[in-house]
Amino acid sequence: MSEIETRPGGLTYREMEASHALSHIEHPEHDELLTLNLGPHHPATHGVLRLLTTLEGEVVRDIKPIIGYVHTGIEKTAEDKAYWKVIPVVERMDYLSYYFNAMAFCGAVETLLDLDVPPRAQYLRVIHMELNRIASHLLWLATGGLDLGAISIFWYAWRDRDLLLDLFEMSSGQRMHTRYFQVGGVVEDIPAGFAAKVRSFTTRFPERIAQFERLIDSNQIVLQRLRGTGTVDEATLLSLGVTGPLLRATGNPWDLRKAQPYSSYEDFDFRIPVGTVGDNYDRYRVRMAEMLESIRIIDQALDGLPEGPYITADRKYALPPRHELATSMEALIHHFKLVTEGFRVAPGEAYYPIESPRGELACFVRADGSSKPARVHMRDPSFVNLQAFKPMVEGDYLADLIASLAMLDPILGGIDR
Amino acid sequence: MPDATGLELIAQDLRQEHGDDTVLGTDFFRDKAAVRVAPAGIGATLEFLRARGFTFLASVHGLDYHPEEPRLGVQYELLDMTEVDRITVTLRVPLDAPTVPSVTPAWPTADHQEREIYDMFGVIFDGHPDLRRILMPEDYEGFPQRRDFPIGGEPVLFTHNEPQVPGYWK
Amino acid sequence: MEVKRERLGSGADGDFRSRGLAARAMLRGELEGPELEAHVEQRLLTTTLDKAANWARANGIMPATFGLACCAIEMMAAVNSRVDIARFGFEAFRASPRQADLLIISGRISIKMAPVVRRIYDQMLEPKWAIAMGACSSSMGVFNNYAITPADKFMPVDLHVPGCPPRPEALVYSILKLRTMIMAKPDLAWRARYGGRGTEEFVESELAIDPAAAHTIGVTGGGKGTRA
Numbered sequence: 001m002s003e004i005e006t007r008p009g010g011l012t013y014r015e016m017e018a019s020h021a022l023s024h025i026e027h028p029e030h031d032e033l034l035t036l037n038l039g040p041h042h043p044a045t046h047g048v049l050r051l052l053t054t055l056e057g058e059v060v061r062d063i064k065p066i067i068g069y070v071h072t073g074i075e076k077t078a079e080d081k082a083y084w085k086v087i088p089v090v091e092r093m094d095y096l097s098y099y100f101n102a103m104a105f106c107g108a109v110e111t112l113l114d115l116d117v118p119p120r121a122q123y124l125r126v127i128h129m130e131l132n133r134i135a136s137h138l139l140w141l142a143t144g145g146l147d148l149g150a151i152s153i154f155w156y157a158w159r160d161r162d163l164l165l166d167l168f169e170m171s172s173g174q175r176m177h178t179r180y181f182q183v184g185g186v187v188e189d190i191p192a193g194f195a196a197k198v199r200s201f202t203t204r205f206p207e208r209i210a211q212f213e214r215l216i217d218s219n220q221i222v223l224q225r226l227r228g229t230g231t232v233d234e235a236t237l238l239s240l241g242v243t244g245p246l247l248r249a250t251g252n253p254w255d256l257r258k259a260q261p262y263s264s265y266e267d268f269d270f271r272i273p274v275g276t277v278g279d280n281y282d283r284y285r286v287r288m289a290e291m292l293e294s295i296r297i298i299d300q301a302l303d304g305l306p307e308g309p310y311i312t313a314d315r316k317y318a319l320p321p322r323h324e325l326a327t328s329m330e331a332l333i334h335h336f337k338l339v340t341e342g343f344r345v346a347p348g349e350a351y352y353p354i355e356s357p358r359g360e361l362a363c364f365v366r367a368d369g370s371s372k373p374a375r376v377h378m379r380d381p382s383f384v385n386l387q388a389f390k391p392m393v394e395g396d397y398l399a400d401l402i403a404s405l406a407m408l409d410p411i412l413g414g415i416d417r
Numbered sequence: 418m419p420d421a422t423g424l425e426l427i428a429q430d431l432r433q434e435h436g437d438d439t440v441l442g443t444d445f446f447r448d449k450a451a452v453r454v455a456p457a458g459i460g461a462t463l464e465f466l467r468a469r470g471f472t473f474l475a476s477v478h479g480l481d482y483h484p485e486e487p488r489l490g491v492q493y494e495l496l497d498m499t500e501v502d503r504i505t506v507t508l509r510v511p512l513d514a515p516t517v518p519s520v521t522p523a524w525p526t527a528d529h530q531e532r533e534i535y536d537m538f539g540v541i542f543d544g545h546p547d548l549r550r551i552l553m554p555e556d557y558e559g560f561p562q563r564r565d566f567p568i569g570g571e572p573v574l575f576t577h578n579e580p581q582v583p584g585y586w587k
Numbered sequence: 588m589e590v591k592r593e594r595l596g597s598g599a600d601g602d603f604r605s606r607g608l609a610a611r612a613m614l615r616g617e618l619e620g621p622e623l624e625a626h627v628e629q630r631l632l633t634t635t636l637d638k639a640a641n642w643a644r645a646n647g648i649m650p651a652t653f654g655l656a657c658c659a660i661e662m663m664a665a666v667n668s669r670v671d672i673a674r675f676g677f678e679a680f681r682a683s684p685r686q687a688d689l690l691i692i693s694g695r696i697s698i699k700m701a702p703v704v705r706r707i708y709d710q711m712l713e714p715k716w717a718i719a720m721g722a723c724s725s726s727m728g729v730f731n732n733y734a735i736t737p738a739d740k741f742m743p744v745d746l747h748v749p750g751c752p753p754r755p756e757a758l759v760y761s762i763l764k765l766r767t768m769i770m771a772k773p774d775l776a777w778r779a780r781y782g783g784r785g786t787e788e789f790v791e792s793e794l795a796i797d798p799a800a801a802h803t804i805g806v807t808g809g810g811k812g813t814r815a
Binding site: 002039040041042043068069070072073074076077080088091092095096139142154155158159161162165175177181293379412413 | 611617644652655656657660661663664667669670682683694697699700706707723729730731732733734735751752754780
């Protein structure tokens with residue numbers, strides 16, 4: 001039935017593209033198949049994702065995600081820059097969880113250097129990462145609501161997200177991609193008044209979440225669209241390498257903050273929300289509950305914030321404080337070496353996994369003794385989670401596909417790197 | 418992580434089960450265990466480790482060891498969720514025979530990740546259901562993340578290299 | 588003290604005083620020949636109706652929802668309640684390029700995406716404008732490598748907004764600047780603005796409109812969507 005002919009070993013780009021629509025060959029049991037191209041420019045795809053959807057009526061029979069439309073060659077650029085300069089490049093990968101990208105890279109380099117991060121820096125990192133987690137989940141909520149047609153939540157969630165970006169601007173000067181995390185700690189200490197401002201946010205935010213929940217949780221339309229759609233069982237997700245809220249929605253409480261704690265997460269008392277069935281509604285509930293748990297972590301981190309240095313004292317890897325440059329020759333030389341060439345890392349390979357808002361984000365760094373990394377690979381959770389999209393939508397309606405895509409929370413910057 | 422002795426025991430058992438030439442060595446660096454295997458034995462190694470509890474394949478990534486030979490490397494990060502253990506399996510292939518048996522049929526998560534390694538490095542995975550470029554355009558020539566592939570980009574124009582791009586302001 | 592000398596524009600093209608002088612000269616019958624023709628032409632070009640039309644166009648721009656990467660997040664922040672570009676008229680973001688005026692290229696353009704961006708820009712109807720938001724679409728940005736391209740290489744861009752990502756306030760500044768540009772310069776066809784005559788893919792006289800060829804979009808300026 002399909003008018004698209006397939007030619008094996010197609011010569012032109014158009015022919016190669018057309019050969020993707022093999023569904024009428026792969027699925028002979030369905031007839032009247034229509035191949036629909038969603039994207040890369042589409043209001044519902046989060047970013048530039050292209051979905052070759054094969055529909056029988058309104059039911060999705062097959063789906064092939066085509067990615068690469070925002071491939072930026074981040075990993076290749078990172079090989080060309082000194083370790084210090086890689087941090088801003090790598091931050092722009094998963095552009096909603098920039099602190100997590102930086103944390104994964106800095107953690108990998110710190111593993112290679114066997115560098116200790118002072119406890120104050122670890123707590124500051126935790127505070128910023130959890131604030132970023134809330135910001136990322138708020139944007140997921142906003143765009144998810146936008147996809148479902150509940151546009152009001154877009155404005156409400158962004159109101160709170162702007163407050164969070166104000167906090168980031170207060171601590172580092174930038175709203176996004178702040179370059180706040182450095183190898184060995186953070187770039188500078190938090191200003192006076194930051195802790196008070198964060199507390200004013202954390203005291204008011206649970207009320208906001210309660211407001212959102214009152215709006216959405218028992219809403220008939222939300223229940224009908226999210227309950228029972230996009231269900232995948234836990235075994236399939238594990239075989240596809242899926243982690244994060246998608247896995248936790250099926251009931252598996254795997255969270256690297258509890259399982260393999262890093263950056264002093266073991267000091268904090270928080271719970272891991274899990275779902276039961278693994279449908280879209282569970283994913284929504286898991287992320288809402290995660291935001292409240294992040295508030296708990298931030299409060300505990302602020303309560304227990306230790307005094308001390310905010311970056312490692314090892315001058316070979318961290319810049320000396322500016323006032324020392326006037327008096328100490330050694331400090332001047334260290335500063336000069338770090339700024340011009342950067343520090344060198346002895347040969348080795350390190351893989352550093354952390355829990356980002358979308359799942360296991362890991363950074364693999366191979367050092368070859370020079371001042372530039374020989375290979376930086378970011379294991380992005382969205383890239384692997386996208387493979388779970390096919391079992392999520394097969395057999396569901398096209399409208400459920402949009403809802404599942406919203407609940408999958410893919411970030412194309414991380415998928416394409 | 419399996420500690421150094423645990424790693425050696427795993428390597429020993431692997432050799433016993435699958436032959437001496439499967440395991441090329443072990444690395445224990447910064448508390449992380451890695452097993453170096455021959456490319457042909459990767460499927461058997463992963464199944465062996467799956468039986469040992471490492472049921473989750475977290476990441477498959479490639480790298481280029483240029484100028485050391487064999488040049489192209491593929492690394493598999495395995496995770497044991499019940500014991501909270503990680504182990505890495507690495508292999509290396511030369512440029513003139515860049516074929517590695519694909520683990521996608523047994524580990525579906527490797528699907529997109531092996532396609533990415535093919536796209537970026539040119540490692541060919543035997544048995545992969547759909548090995549085509551994933552990030553670059555389908556008709557792109559070259560394997561960008563190889564170390565000898567130029568980084569590309571625009572030259573930054575200063576006064577001193579203006580003559581190289583004459584009349585760019587027109 | 589520096590004396591700033593402004594060249595008086597000629598006739599209707601100039602400032603208020605010279606326009607007044609030219610109008611007085613015409614009423615008195617003092618303009619003759621080519622001067623008179625030029626004056627009438629210029630006055631016709633910028634009639635009050637034209638000005639009103641440009642004012643309406645500038646104040647009711649409909650941007651296309653075109654978010655590529657991180658800059659899209661700050662574009663969404665510009666749309667939201669704190670920095671609200673709806674108060675400037677940018678209320679309705681249209682998903683379909685056919686209904687949109689403005690393409691805000693927010694984010695890095697990879698070489699795979701570039702033909703898609705171009706096709707979307709071509710599908711937009713005249714008058715249309717494009718803002719390259721952020722460092723990556725204006726120049727190469729942070730990433731100077733094989734995978735991305737700046738927007739100027741394949742499409743005409745009216746404004747570049749620096750920043751990585753630009754603050755929402757920076758985007759507001761740029762759209763206000765675009766508004767002033769639209770109100771001031773009535774060249775609505777991008778080929779007129781950028782001297783792109785001769786880049787049309789179909790010449791009017793040679794075009795045979797085949798109803799079966801469903802991809803034929805525009806006669807000039809539009810270009811065909813696909814070319815086998």
